[in-house]
Amino acid sequence: MAIWLTTDEYRKLAAVVDLMIPADETPGAAEAGTVDYIDGLLGAFEVDPPRIWAGGPFSGRTGGPAGFAEFLPLSALDELAWRTRIEGSLGIAEREFNGPVVGLHQRYREGLDSLGVDFVQSDVQEQARRLKGNEMFASLVYEHVCEGMYGPPEYGGNRNGIGWSLIGTVGDVQPRGWTDDEVSLP
């Protein structure tokens, strides 16, 4: 169930992210949860505390309590910044002290819209052609896909560590860290 995206938008975005990191013998970006990562950011304020900053100091993956799972509370100013970044300034004076801000909601909604109603049904070449036609949107999504693919799974992406397994990394390592030999030897 998507948090902020509509079902159609969710499907379309899944096709977009799979163009960016396609499935082959290993899962692609959609199966890795990158759409949920993006949807989690767009819908960050649907939950309390908002899903902006995962907690610390450890995830529990290499020992210690699973602190990443407890998201950190935002201050009033943090909330102002992140609501503006996500929702846009919407004509609200306190968000427009340096002028209007277009938020991620509008950028995603319009970007997905620009790909056409039959995007999901189109073949991969056609999808790539349309996506390249909206370069600004493609680079926005790609930034988020990289974060959702290779960032901590607590943000909704990198499901079951798919991204980290792909590249042979373990992600966060505290409190275990690396031994002196692991640091200094080949």
Add this chain to the structure above:
Amino acid sequence: MSADAIIVGSGPGGSTAAEVLAAAGWSVVLFEKGRNHLIDLDDPTRLLGDFSNDEIKFIDRHFLGPDPFLEPRTFRTGPEDGDRIFAGSVNSIPSTVGGGGTHADGKVPRFLEEDFRMLSTYGPQDGAAVADWPLDYAELEPFYAGAERGIGVSGEAGANPFAAWRSGPYPMPPGPPMYGSTLSAAASELLGLHPYPAPGATNSVFYDGRPPCNNCGFCAFFGCPIHAKGDPVAMLQRALLTGNVELIPETFVSRILTRGDRATGVEYVGPDGVARSMDARHVIVAGGAVETPRLLLLSGFDHPLIGRNLMVHFQTIVVGGFADIDFHGERGRAVTHMHDDALIPDDASRRAAKEAGLPWIRGGMVEHGGPGLPIMEAKHYNWGPGHKRKMRESPYRRHLWGFTMQGEDLPVPTNRVDLDPKVRDVRGFPVARITYRPHRHELVASDHHGPRLAAILETMGAKWTSIVTSPGSRLGPGGRTEGLAPMSRHVMGSVRMGTEPETSVTDAHGRVHGLENVVIADSSVFVTASGYGPTLTLAALAARSASAMVS
């Protein structure tokens, strides 16, 4: 409420000053505009658990601030650009309790003796305000030693043949070298250079109640989850434990209040957005070399040199690709070796200077290191069918090694911080505008030293090498990067110290000329930039200035 001293900013400078004043029994109020993710203010023996190995939080989501939407800065290369060419994040150092110390990877070398007398040693340069400092290394040495003990610095005395004399060993031995560093250090030695273990503000053993670094690799740009970084956690913790310091986070000091030739206190805006004022006998400003001049200008201080001579190390970044070596750069403290040869003029650099029509050139400390963060790597590649192959082969994260030279930047009066005429922060105050363009010295020094660093990588067996600089250049000779705003977070010089009020803003103890109960305790007071990270030197200066206040 009234305090003996108000300190603005809780970074390495402000924390050091707070510790000295509090130890002498002064009542201190420490204002910090950022949030507190570091220390339990009710029980300062307890350090908080908000820091983590989380690339999204620290790199992509501004966890330690400043959020560029709430507190932008602006940039231009000169007045011919108009009011600005960019607004957003410019040379931003964290705005949080602990300031930039919390997420620096903390190479903390001392300056050389000659760094304090650049004019006498090397002479002037056209278009630059090269000058001697109003103090010398010998006067600062005890404070260097104190700062190393206070922070907890690991290093090896005698390993760097160019280093200034020291009154004692480092408090801790160096931690383990990164694998890549062992290779680049060996290749450097083969070429007659002098690499040594980087002095680090990271514990290599249990020290001061905090554990040794366990090499997690999320070091530069991240807070340390186990608090093995001492800078400025250690100073802040000791200051708070005296009971004489009240630390007030999320509170912006907007003005220093003055009457006649004395400051009487400050005006500040807390998290509720309400402006209030507080009296104090002394005001110490330690907001960093961009925010400190901003506050002085917001306060109506009118010394014509405030904000001028801003220096930002000129970075020459030289990398090489090694298909057959996996450097695993994600393990370790980001930088474990450096060499200083580029700071010491030799025949070749003298010749390069002469050919360029300059009296002399100096480079800077050269940090050996390689990248290790997967999201950052992924963003370097294109999307599409080739993405996974690139990520698996990982030419950037696993097979790249290189150097960052933090080149000496000359003080140029037109390089400055002033108030942007239009852009505001979230509280409605004008933001800092940086006007900066490198002096030709930096470009010539970079052009000279860059290929020498590439030669080390070739000796290591690099299949290719590449040289870029920050800032880049509009004309873009060679491989200069496009970005015109410098990336280096080593900012200095914007409120320079000296003996004469005509040529400096503060005296040798950071006291503002004509307003002597206002003391600057950060790298704003630097007269020249050297090519070393500024933090140990600014902490030593802050300790010296605060000691003068209490004695």
